[in-house]
Amino acid sequence: GVACLEFHSKMNSIGGDTVQMLNYAIDEVEKNHVGLVVGNQGGNFSAGANIMLLLLAAQEEEWDDINQMIRALQNAVMRLRYSAKPVVTAPYGLTLGGGCEIAMHGNRVRAAGETYIGLVEVGVGLIPAGGGTKELTMRAMDAAKATPDADPLAFLKKTFETIAMGKVASSAQEARSWGILRPSDAISMNGDRLIADAKQEVLALAETGYVSPVERTDILALGEQAQAAMKLALHMMRSGGFISDHDHLIGKKLAKIMSGGDLNHQTFVSERYLLDLEREAFLSLCGERKTQERIAGMLKTGKPLRN
Numbered sequence: 683g684v685a686c687l688e689f690h691s692k693m694n695s696i697g698g699d700t701v702q703m704l705n706y707a708i709d710e711v712e713k714n715h716v717g718l719v720v721g722n723q724g725g726n727f728s729a730g731a732n733i734m735l736l737l738l739a740a741q742e743e744e745w746d747d748i749n750q751m752i753r754a755l756q757n758a759v760m761r762l763r764y765s766a767k768p769v770v771t772a773p774y775g776l777t778l779g780g781g782c783e784i785a786m787h788g789n790r791v792r793a794a795g796e797t798y799i800g801l802v803e804v805g806v807g808l809i810p811a812g813g814g815t816k817e818l819t820m821r822a823m824d825a826a827k828a829t830p831d832a833d834p835l836a837f838l839k840k841t842f843e844t845i846a847m848g849k850v851a852s853s854a855q856e857a858r859s860w861g862i863l864r865p866s867d868a869i870s871m872n873g874d875r876l877i878a879d880a881k882q883e884v885l886a887l888a889e890t891g892y893v894s895p896v897e898r899t900d901i902l903a904l905g906e907q908a909q910a911a912m913k914l915a916l917h918m919m920r921s922g923g924f925i926s927d928h929d930h931l932i933g934k935k936l937a938k939i940m941s942g943g944d945l946n947h948q949t950f951v952s953e954r955y956l957l958d959l960e961r962e963a964f965l966s967l968c969g970e971r972k973t974q975e976r977i978a979g980m981l982k983t984g985k986p987l988r989n
Contacts, residue, residue, distance in 0.1 A: 683716060684716050684719060685707065685711050685718050686718070686719045686720075686877065687703060687718060687719070687720045688722040688724070689722050689728055690724065693728070694722060694729065695728065696732060696780040696784070696812075697732040697735055698751065701754045701755050704759075704761065704762065704784070708761045708765050711767050716767065717769065717770070717885070718768075718769045719770050720762070720770070721771065721773075721774075721880055723877070726774075726776035727774050727777040727781050727785065727797070728777060728778070728785075729776050730780045730781050730782075730803075731812075736748065736751075736977065737977040737981065740968040740973075743969075745965060748964075749961065749965055752811050752812070752961050755811075756812060756957045759783055760813065760897070763789065764897060765789075765894060767888070768790070768884050768887035768888055768892045769788050769790075769884075770881075771784065771786075771788030771790075771791050773785040773794070774796065774873055774876055775798065777797055777798065777800075778801075778802045778850065779801060779812075780812045782810075783813050783814040784812070785799065786814065786862065789887065789892075790868070790887065792868050792880040792883050793854040793863060793868075794854065795855070795870065796854075797851070797857065799857045800844075801814045801844070801845050801848065802848045804846060804847070804848040804929070804932050804936075805976070805980065805986035806986070807972060807974075808932070808967050808973060809960065809963050811960040811963070815845060815936065815940065815959075815960050816960060819838070822834075822838050823902045825837050826838075826902075834902060834904060835907075838940060839911070841860075842936065844860050846916075848986075854869040898953050899950065899952040901950060901952070901953065901956065902948065902950060903942020903943070903945055903948065903950070903951045904942065905942060905948050905949065906944060906946055908937075909938060909944075912940070912941065913937055916934060928970070928973070935967065938959065939956060975987060
């Protein structure tokens with residue numbers, strides 16, 4: 683039959699246990715089941731990573747631990763995407779940060795109409811490093827490729843803005859217009875049917891002879907010209923007083939990942955290459971005092987600190 687993986691932590695936040703369960707679920711499903719639904723009925727799909735644990739590790743300067751933690755999450759979401767059996771994620775309610783990253787890495791997403799989904803990491807002084815930056819960059823480049831006479835930089839800049847502003851879609855329909863849901867992803871208007879609909883989706887994929895996708899190595903990286911264009915936009919926002927110095931720093935690190943690092947020309951890169959860039963940027967931001975202050979502020983007040 684079809685297996686279901688539920689989260690049961692506070693606000694369904696993501697920690698080391700969640701990552702272990704993702705791996706265990708894939709192992710189990712590949713051996714004994716038709717496919718997997720990742721979903722729950724706990725009020726929200728997932729409010730994101732356990733930032734309390736992250737803050738403690740950063741304050742103790744346990745960089746190796748943080749690096750391993752992020753690498754483990756990246757590897758787990760990649761296993762969801764490239765599992766030998768179909769995986770359908772079923773987000774609803776708050777689906778933020780790492781929760782959004784897990785949702786986006788299903789072979790298909792079956793989202794409730796009322797899904798508040800987005801990559802909100804900048805609010806705590808970080809960038810999405812559980813595959814979120816990689817995934818949206820790849821989708822922006824794919825969308826540009828599929829559009830005749832398109833300027834890929836325009837697509838990249840729109841996605842850059844979505845992440846850099848920590849935008850949260852107020853519905854599944856809006857998430858689709860931002861690329862957080864793909865055209866092939868489905869929406870259930872009746873939330874009560876969500877898990878059942880996701881299960882049907884797994885069965886439909888399995889019945890048509892599911893073939894797992896292949897890891898991508900053909901993602902167009904636009905290089906330093908694109909990075910310069912995004913940095914210019916950041917500079918203008920900083921001069922106009924719309925963003926803080928720390929927002930500016932985070933934005934520059936995000937622009938570097940999304941343009942493929944310090945490349946002096948356009949080239950094709952792999953998903954793994956972009957994941958490495960994500961992790962590097964995330965770690966360097968964890969060491970910033972202002973990022974640690976943002977995480978502490980969020981834990982204390984529940985609101986982003988604009989330092």
